[in-house]
Amino acid sequence: MVPRYARPAMTAIWEPEARYRIWFEVEAHATEKLGALGVVPESAARALWDWWATDPVIDVPAIDAIEAVAKHDVIAFLTWVADNVGEQARFMHQGMTSSDVLDTTLAVQLARSSDILLEDLDQLLAAIRRRAEEHKYTPTIGRSHGIHAEPVTFGLKLAQAYAEFDRCKKRLAAAREEIATCAISGAVGTFANIDPAVEEYVAEKMGLAVEPVSTQVIPRDRHAMFFATLAVIAGSIERLAVEIRHLQRTEVLEAEEYFSPGQKGSSAMPHKRNPILTENLTGQARMIRAYALPALENVALWHERDISHSSVERFIGPDACITLDFALARLTGVVDKLLVYPERMRKNMDRMGGLIHSQRVLLALTQAGVSREDAYRLVQRNAMKVWESDGALMLLDLLKADPEVTAALPVDELEDRFDLEYHFKHVDTIFARVFGEAA
Secondary structure (H helix, E strand, C coil): CCHHHCCHHHHHHCCHHHHHHHHHHHHHHHHHHHHHCCCCCHHHHHHHHHHHHCCCCCCHHHHHHHHHHHCCHHHHHHHHHHHHHCHHHHHCCCCCCHHHHHHHHHHHHHHHHHHHHHHHHHHHHHHHHHHHHHCCCCEEEEEECCEEEEEEEHHHHHHHHHHHHHHHHHHHHHHHHHHCEECCCCCCCCCCCCCHHHHHHHHHHHCCEECCCCCCCCCCHHHHHHHHHHHHHHHHHHHHHHHHHHHHCCCCCCEECCCCCCCCCCCCCCCCCCCHHHHHHHHHHHHHHHCHHHHHHCCCCCCCCCCHHHHHHHHHHHHHHHHHHHHHHHHHHHHHHCEECHHHHHHHHHCCCCHHHHHHHHHHHHHCCCCHHHHHHHHHHHHHHHHHCCCCCCHHHHHHCCHHHHCCCCHHHHHHCCCHHHHHCCHHHHHHHHHCCCC
16 A cells, blocks of 8 residues: 555555454454354453453553464464463354454445445536536547547537446445355354354354355455456546647647646646646556456465465555555545647647548448448548648638539538537437436
8 A cells, every 4th residue: 555545544454453343343243153153151241341341452562462472363363362362262263263353354445435435426426417518518629539420519529438437336235245154154154163153143243145155265256256356447537638638738628627727737748738647547557457367366276275365365455455544535635627729629639621421421422322332432622632631722622623422412512511519419418318308
């Protein structure tokens, strides 16, 4: 975790003290149910919860010192708790294995992280929708291969982003449900030394579902799906970030990141206004995507369990969640304050002499009885003159002067094919599909 790219609420979930607090709750709830089943004295859980009620400080350095000798983190924690609670603590961890605590805790952390990420997506979606509605009919050029294609609106560009992030939200909600599982099943998942009722009780108390069948661990396909979902969200972040970066290029400059008073763009060139936020988002997206591969590789553990996944998850659990939280918040800020230049959009759209209307002329010629091959040839030969003149010539003028074209299409019908508003007649339909009929 890099503090520069971290926010407090998400970071807090992954702090050592927070992890140890979840460990305690898992152990105490399990002891409570074991007491109700008569496996251990009911006084054991009372002693644990009475001590917990004093809001004890989790002494992380003390636990670390014990682990330095024991070489086992869960044993170090249990030893520290026993030193503080006293004799009744000996009934903790009855019939459990370390992974029961570790995997259930990781599930809690990932579920809580998901809740923050889902809130982040809600805020991003709200910002995108507001700006989409603001620019619903702002004309701009659509590009394919980076080349002018046909007109769209800036609102449609943002509506596409909204639909994509709405899908991201649905995927994350499903991934949260899949990852939020509890396993308290003992050494190889057979419940030989602990009743399944304990697992059910702990799951209920921790807000988790029961893992239907575990080995010594919760199956890692769940985790692979979770981190893959975060990677897809990161891809969507980068897609919108790259679009904004391209739009901010000097030669385009149809939109740009907000440039605050006193901000500097370059240490050498005072004129620079660089898309640093969206470039930063591209870099963060690369990191988040990188965490998906080791999560996939964690699926194939040896037999009932090895610990090759453990070190991986100590990295990717906090880093992926913390980085994605930061990235979503940063993108929300970029969208919210994005500077949009409709006049520059119109200027760019008009700079190539009306080439963007070529398809309408092609279709009109075919509907007038010209073969598609001939219609394409007639339009292209005039369009290439405009292209090679860098927009100094106008396509409509050349078409009007082409006798083969005017023999099929009268001038007034040609002029009709250069109507910009024609391209926007279904904007309402698309917005209704994305945002609902109220849009």
